[in-house]
Amino acid sequence: MLQQTQVKTVIPYWERWLRELPDLVALAGAHEQRLLKLWEGLGYYTRVRNLQRAAQHVLRVHAGIFPRDLAALLKLPGVGRYTAGAIASIAFNQPAPILDGNVMRVLTRLFAIAENPREKATNEGLWQLAGRLVESARLHSALIKKRSSLIFSGPHSALNQSLMELGATVCTPANPQCPRCPVRTHCAAHRENRIAELPNIAPRVVATRRKFYSFVVEHAGKLLVAQRPVGAVNAGLWEFPNLEIASWDSSPAVCLKQLLQITSRCQPCGEVTHSITRYRITQRVFRVIPKRLPHSARKLHWRSLEELHQLPFTAAHKRILAWARA
Numbered sequence: 001m002l003q004q005t006q007v008k009t010v011i012p013y014w015e016r017w018l019r020e021l022p023d024l025v026a027l028a029g030a031h032e033q034r035l036l037k038l039w040e041g042l043g044y045y046t047r048v049r050n051l052q053r054a055a056q057h058v059l060r061v062h063a064g065i066f067p068r069d070l071a072a073l074l075k076l077p078g079v080g081r082y083t084a085g086a087i088a089s090i091a092f093n094q095p096a097p098i099l100d101g102n103v104m105r106v107l108t109r110l111f112a113i114a115e116n117p118r119e120k121a122t123n124e125g126l127w128q129l130a131g132r133l134v135e136s137a138r139l140h141s142a143l144i145k146k147r148s149s150l151i152f153s154g155p156h157s158a159l160n161q162s163l164m165e166l167g168a169t170v171c172t173p174a175n176p177q178c179p180r181c182p183v184r185t186h187c188a189a190h191r192e193n194r195i196a197e198l199p200n201i202a203p204r205v206v207a208t209r210r211k212f213y214s215f216v217v218e219h220a221g222k223l224l225v226a227q228r229p230v231g232a233v234n235a236g237l238w239e240f241p242n243l244e245i246a247s248w249d250s251s252p253a254v255c256l257k258q259l260l261q262i263t264s265r266c267q268p269c270g271e272v273t274h275s276i277t278r279y280r281i282t283q284r285v286f287r288v289i290p291k292r293l294p295h296s297a298r299k300l301h302w303r304s305l306e307e308l309h310q311l312p313f314t315a316a317h318k319r320i321l322a323w324a325r326a
């Protein structure tokens with residue numbers, strides 16, 4: 001849940017998840033639509049499918065005992081080098097390295113590494129460096145224990161958590177708080193006054209703006225919805241009929257006709273903006289109450305508000321659903 005998502009967002013999801021799926025058996029056997037509903041709004045839905053496949057793998061291959069070994073963790077669906085290292089070190093105090101954006105920034109500044117940390121050779125060198133640091137934590141166990149405010153679950157666990165926290169709270173991308181940094185005296189970038197130039201990463205890709213018209217089509221107390229197909233982004237989730245447009249000059253009525261072969265007045269009811277990866281998406285939403293239904297609309301799904309409430313929606317369309325109730 002925490003991949004790409006902040007702790008404060010995750011907490012209510014996590015609490016509900018544990019109430020509804022308290023163990024591996026419950027997760028492994030849960031229906032896909034139930035999982036998607038529990039994950040609704042968190043985004044990156046591949047994570048929840050991988051989580052279920054991982055639970056099934058642990059039951060089948062490890063008799064329900066969660067593996068502690070790095071090689072076994074890497075075989076779990078959805079678990080890559082970073083997640084395996086985080087689980088092995090933080091949960092089980094194994095000397096396994098982690099390298100996320102925060103740790104990468106701390107290490108490139110501490111050791112004044114001028115090369116781009118996302119390039120293959122430099123990135124591998126940073127993994128090796130993180131590995132040596134977490135391995136050596138055993139030697140400094142007593143010191144870490146004395147100074148750490150973390151729950152002390154072992155030196156390797158504490159070292160990795162400290163690196164992540166340092167990057168998240170002190171050694172931030174802009175305006176790092178060097179005067180209160182606990183490793184300031186060891187920091188090459190601070191000593192050489194090179195903090196602003198490290199890490200040496202290319203600027204992020206410029207965001208692309210996309211525009212959509214979405215239609216809340218009502219007929220006989222039901223609303224028209226579609227399920228996203230297998231293989232598409234957000235597969236299995238539900239949404240209102242929508243169409244990407246090139247310009248806001250496009251006529252909603254013409255788009256509605258093109259999408260659903262419905263001729264009707266389109267009443268504007270709001271706008272939803274959201275981001276997916278590098279896309280900044282704006283959806284203009286229209287309420288449509290057609291007098292007659294063409295055959296094409298019958299191929300979609302008509303659901304009552306109560307039924308819609310049970311379905312997992314993408315985050316943007318969940319907001320549209322709130323308007324549909326109004």
Ligand code: SF4
Nearest residue numbers: 171176178181184187
């Ligand atoms: S001294 Fe400054 S640049 Fe160096 S690790 Fe600490 S916060 Fe980061």
